[in-house]
Amino acid sequence: MTFSDFFANLRRYDANAAVIFDREEPAGHATDLVMPRRHFFRRRAARKAAAPRSPMVAPNDR
Amino acid sequence: MKGLQPLFLGVFGIFAFSWLGMTVVPNLQIGSLNPQTDEDGSDVYPSPRSGMALRGAQVYAANGCVYCHSQQVRPDYGGSDLERKWGERRSAPRDYIFEPIVFLGTMRTGPDLANIGHRPALQEKGAATPAPAPAGAAPAAASSPAVAPSLGASPAAAHPAPAASPSIGTSPAAVVAAASPAPAPSALPAAGDQPAANVPTAAPSLVANASELTADGQPLPYTAAWHHRHLYNPRSVTDDSNMPAYHFLYEKRRISGAASPDAINFAGAHEGNPESGWEIVPSYDAKSLVAYLMSRDQAHQLKEAKSPVIAAAPGKEAQK
Amino acid sequence: MNTPVEINPEPPASANEVTSAEVDRVERALIDASTRLAVLVFYTSAIAWLILSTLLAIVASFKLHAPDTLAGVSFLTWGRLSPAQFDVLIYGWASMAGMGTAIWLMARLCRTTLRHPLLLISGAAFWNLGVLMGLIGILAGDSTGYEWLEFPGYSAIALFCAYLLIMTWALIMFRFRRRGHVYITQWYLLGAFLWFPWLYAAAQVMLFIFPIQGVMQAAVNSWFANNLLFLWFGSIGLGTAYYMIPKVIGRPVHSYYLATLGFWTFALFSSWTGMQRLIDGPFPAWMITASIAATILTMIPVATVGLNHHMTMRGYFSLMRYSPTLRFTVFGAVAYSAFSIVGVVMSLRTVARIVHFTEVGTGYTYLGLYAFFTMVMFGSMYYIVPRVVGREWRYASLIKLHFWSSAYGIGLMVLLLLVGGFVQGVSLNDPTLPFSESTESILPYLRGRSLSGILLTVSHCVFAFHFGLMLLGFGRTASVPTFLNPVEGERRGGH
Numbered sequence: 001m002t003f004s005d006f007f008a009n010l011r012r013y014d015a016n017a018a019v020i021f022d023r024e025e026p027a028g029h030a031t032d033l034v035m036p037r038r039h040f041f042r043r044r045a046a047r048k049a050a051a052p053r054s055p056m057v058a059p060n061d062r
Numbered sequence: 063m064k065g066l067q068p069l070f071l072g073v074f075g076i077f078a079f080s081w082l083g084m085t086v087v088p089n090l091q092i093g094s095l096n097p098q099t100d101e102d103g104s105d106v107y108p109s110p111r112s113g114m115a116l117r118g119a120q121v122y123a124a125n126g127c128v129y130c131h132s133q134q135v136r137p138d139y140g141g142s143d144l145e146r147k148w149g150e151r152r153s154a155p156r157d158y159i160f161e162p163i164v165f166l167g168t169m170r171t172g173p174d175l176a177n178i179g180h181r182p183a184l185q186e187k188g189a190a191t192p193a194p195a196p197a198g199a200a201p202a203a204a205s206s207p208a209v210a211p212s213l214g215a216s217p218a219a220a221h222p223a224p225a226a227s228p229s230i231g232t233s234p235a236a237v238v239a240a241a242s243p244a245p246a247p248s249a250l251p252a253a254g255d256q257p258a259a260n261v262p263t264a265a266p267s268l269v270a271n272a273s274e275l276t277a278d279g280q281p282l283p284y285t286a287a288w289h290h291r292h293l294y295n296p297r298s299v300t301d302d303s304n305m306p307a308y309h310f311l312y313e314k315r316r317i318s319g320a321a322s323p324d325a326i327n328f329a330g331a332h333e334g335n336p337e338s339g340w341e342i343v344p345s346y347d348a349k350s351l352v353a354y355l356m357s358r359d360q361a362h363q364l365k366e367a368k369s370p371v372i373a374a375a376p377g378k379e380a381q382k
Numbered sequence: 383m384n385t386p387v388e389i390n391p392e393p394p395a396s397a398n399e400v401t402s403a404e405v406d407r408v409e410r411a412l413i414d415a416s417t418r419l420a421v422l423v424f425y426t427s428a429i430a431w432l433i434l435s436t437l438l439a440i441v442a443s444f445k446l447h448a449p450d451t452l453a454g455v456s457f458l459t460w461g462r463l464s465p466a467q468f469d470v471l472i473y474g475w476a477s478m479a480g481m482g483t484a485i486w487l488m489a490r491l492c493r494t495t496l497r498h499p500l501l502l503i504s505g506a507a508f509w510n511l512g513v514l515m516g517l518i519g520i521l522a523g524d525s526t527g528y529e530w531l532e533f534p535g536y537s538a539i540a541l542f543c544a545y546l547l548i549m550t551w552a553l554i555m556f557r558f559r560r561r562g563h564v565y566i567t568q569w570y571l572l573g574a575f576l577w578f579p580w581l582y583a584a585a586q587v588m589l590f591i592f593p594i595q596g597v598m599q600a601a602v603n604s605w606f607a608n609n610l611l612f613l614w615f616g617s618i619g620l621g622t623a624y625y626m627i628p629k630v631i632g633r634p635v636h637s638y639y640l641a642t643l644g645f646w647t648f649a650l651f652s653s654w655t656g657m658q659r660l661i662d663g664p665f666p667a668w669m670i671t672a673s674i675a676a677t678i679l680t681m682i683p684v685a686t687v688g689l690n691h692h693m694t695m696r697g698y699f700s701l702m703r704y705s706p707t708l709r710f711t712v713f714g715a716v717a718y719s720a721f722s723i724v725g726v727v728m729s730l731r732t733v734a735r736i737v738h739f740t741e742v743g744t745g746y747t748y749l750g751l752y753a754f755f756t757m758v759m760f761g762s763m764y765y766i767v768p769r770v771v772g773r774e775w776r777y778a779s780l781i782k783l784h785f786w787s788s789a790y791g792i793g794l795m796v797l798l799l800l801v802g803g804f805v806q807g808v809s810l811n812d813p814t815l816p817f818s819e820s821t822e823s824i825l826p827y828l829r830g831r832s833l834s835g836i837l838l839t840v841s842h843c844v845f846a847f848h849f850g851l852m853l854l855g856f857g858r859t860a861s862v863p864t865f866l867n868p869v870e871g872e873r874r875g876g877h
Contacts (some may be wrong), residue, residue: 017634024406080653126461140662145813166600170739258626309454
């Protein structure tokens with residue numbers, strides 16, 4: 001395997017590493033680290049703010 | 063799935079490699095060993111386990127003895143097992159071919175048990191191995207040749223009793239004599255018989271023979287009576303032992319008439335003694351367990367694993 | 383707060399991208415929702431077994447230095463409690479947590495909703511039944527006597543049948559996955575799912591169904607235990623870490639090529655370990671030497687994993703202050719390296735001579751099983767549970783309590799067992815000392831171990847309570863994940 005093949009492999013492999021990201025959670029977008037807003041006593045306000053972010057989350061928001 | 067063939071092949075192949083190499087091939091190598099015999103087919107070692115010892119192995123498994131005790135003697139370059147007199151030579155694969163479950167063990171919270179049925183304390187009193195007596199034999203049956211490890215009384219004592227010194231350098235002849243004749247499963251042992259089996263099939267006697275007691279009447283270490291007392295309450299034998307007390311293998315009952323010959327000998331114990339009028343007797347499981355323990359004996363010489371002193375180059379020649 | 387510049391919490395602004403991003407979000411939410419029942423069944427079972435195992439373990443730990451505690455009762459004797467506690471830990475907690483996480487990861491990585499949930503639910507039911515029967519069997523006196531395989535035959539059958547259902551599910555999911563590259567995590571998961579049944583069946587056949595003769599039983603036993611630790615738990619743990627760390631911080635794995643190399647060397651070398659736990663035992667020398675060599679060679683995959691995670695996280699370590707998942711997972715990944723190093727050191731003959739047969743072996747096992755695998759599983763649960771339940775963890779303080787009591791608990795336990803075991807081994811190895819010296823020398827360390835066990839008990843109870851809240855719908859409704867160290871201004875009025 002020549003060097004160029006090797007580097008081509010590396011680049012291809014790096015593309016594979018990005019498989020777990022998509023357009024909504026792209027690379028560069030942390031998924032567990034957004035600035036917190038403590039909603040303990042402001043749940044209603046939070047619920048309104050959080051309202052249909054996704055059709056699947058909404059039914060759980062009671 | 064085309065691009066994934068390498069993945070599945072790799073996953074399969076790597077594991078097949080491990081399974082074959084680590085289990086199947088070694089099993090071909092040491093998985094069908096035969097016992098060692100002399101040229102004329104006598105002196106078979108080891109011999110199949112039978113009777114109470116087999117049952118005792120199950121009790122050993124059920125109660126997790128293997129999590130504190132090992133049953134393998136390492137060579138002198140591997141540890142100080144031989145110096146601790148835990149065996150005369152290292153253990154070899156052939157020692158275990160007739161074990162229904164091999165309890166090599168990985169922990170020594172308690173001492174190694176590979177040769178507990180052939181320990182120095184017994185040898186010191188001239189008892190090559192505690193030859194078993196049939197359960198319930200009368201205490202005075204010392205005349206029965208196979209009963210009790212009294213000096214010279216055993217039929218196997220056609221060979222001289224082993225020298226008192228329990229050092230590694232005991233002669234092979236004496237060590238061979240350590241193979242105790244096992245009585246037939248029926249009540250009385252066949253005197254003078256040399257059955258190949260070197261394990262007791264009946265319960266080892268709890269009977270206190272003079273040679274089985276220390277000066278103050280306590281059972282000598284590693285005799286059957288000692289085992290029962292130790293199992294019932296380890297701290298009555300060794301103060302700082304952290305071994306569990308196996309009360310549930312024993313039964314406490316009132317003495318009716320004479321004390322049972324099976325009752326545990328609590329002489330000199332600081333604690334755990336039953337009140338007067340009561341005695342502790344072993345259950346069948348306890349007797350089986352002790353029979354199993356008394357069958358732990360790897361003293362017989364093996365060509366492939368000689369005792370270091372006997373071998374020409376001590377320490378270097380110990381092979382597998 | 384030092385947020386690295388690249389992290390962009392706001393979704394992209396352009397209309398087109400919002401739409402496609404919405405599509406992704408909905409799709410992902412659908413996939414997550416489809417895994418909800420299966421994942422929660424496995425997680426709930428796993429956590430219940432964890433609590434039970436922890437309680438059994440604490441009693442067992444006390445019995446080692448206070449042997450007359452609850453003495454004389456047959457089903458509480460140490461020799462039954464110890465294997466019961468351990469088998470419930472590995473088959474009840476660890477395996478089910480691993481399978482729960484694997485299910486969620488498979489769904490995400492196959493990018494398809496979960497099909498045939500009934501396979502998984504019935505699998506979980508049978509598995510639970512198997513563990514329960516096994517536990518009762520051991521305490522009742524039916525233990526087989528083989529380490530890590532003490533569950534009696536009737537339990538093993540239930541476990542195996544359960545597993546076949548679960549594996550069938552995994553293969554179906556994989557068969558119907560979305561086109562595209564198969565991510566490294568799925569390699570590890572597929573490996574684990576395919577290796578486990580073979581491993582378990584081989585052990586059951588060679589030890590119980592057609593028992594092999596003599597010392598090879600012990601060899602097969604050790605091979606099984608080591609391979610279970612590496613190829614079942616290790617694989618799931620490593621695969622999970624390769625997803626969680628990049629996903630949480632939002633950066634792809636530093637060198638994917640290295641990761642794939644790591645996978646193959648991991649599989650090849652780890653599968654040959656096992657016999658190094660039987661050094662100088664009655665075996666052909668080549669087997670033991672092969673295992674020692676394989677153990678040393680496992681440092682190659684360990685180095686690749688460590689390097690990869692380190693490089694992926696370089697510049698982002700501060701994010702561990704905020705993400706529970708990251709904290710637990712990185713702890714686990716570091717513990718994996720420590721575990722491998724300890725394993726190599728233990729298998730050197732001069733060291734083995736001292737530490738063989740001592741508590742060092744126990745410490746090593748828990749370093750792998752808890753400090754690595756269990757912590758990675760905790761991390762994955764902190765990520766996954768909100769996404770399947772639709773609510774966030776309620777109390778950051780409980781998460782912190784969980785983390786620190788687990789970290790200190792297992793750190794203390796492993797340290798005590800390794801050091802104490804070494805001291806025990808030195809006494810054992812000195813033939814001039816009576817045997818009781820070694821027992822006495824380890825006792826203070828065992829008492830310390832019981833203390834660390836109390837820490838772990840607290841940790842698990844806290845986590846179980848918190849998880850129970852989530853299960854019952856008492857999580858926080860929020861648009862953002864629960865965070866460990868909220869900004870100062872926000873702390874007023876909250877925890």
